[in-house]
Amino acid sequence: MRPAYRQAGAVGVMYYVYVLHSQKDGTFYIGLTNNLERRVRQHNTGQERTTRSHIPYELVLTEEFPTRPEARTREKYYKSGVGRARIRSLINDAEVAERQTCLPAGRRGGRQQK
Numbered sequence: 001m002r003p004a005y006r007q008a009g010a011v012g013v014m015y016y017v018y019v020l021h022s023q024k025d026g027t028f029y030i031g032l033t034n035n036l037e038r039r040v041r042q043h044n045t046g047q048e049r050t051t052r053s054h055i056p057y058e059l060v061l062t063e064e065f066p067t068r069p070e071a072r073t074r075e076k077y078y079k080s081g082v083g084r085a086r087i088r089s090l091i092n093d094a095e096v097a098e099r100q101t102c103l104p105a106g107r108r109g110g111r112q113q114k
Contacts, residue, residue, distance in 0.1 A: 014064050015071035017078065019087055020057035027054050028087060032075045036062060060091055 016036045020029040033039040046052045065071040077083040
């Protein structure tokens with residue numbers, strides 16, 4: 001039998017798939033948790049051996065799921081080659097959108113009107 005915290009469908013528990021981006025060397029870490037705040041803190045304070053050498057991290061993507069199996073499926077997708085490419089695409093799109101909102105009106109890409 002699984003421990004209670006690992007059982008699928010526990011009442012009131014949500015599961016999160018998250019992506020961290022190392023500000024030190026640009027690497028990504030993909031994980032799964034039911035307590036996002038605690039887990040990100042563990043990564044950034046060096047409590048997690050696998051990510052310790054890459055801190056500090058920035059949380060760049062989260063997705064919420066009602067069951068652990070659904071979250072695990074999504075985590076496995078993001079850890080695949082196609083999933084990693086999707087993460088890079090999402091992050092690049094977000095960075096472009098952020099840069100465009102910082103430009104003055106009329107300078108948001110494309111051709112300028114005369």
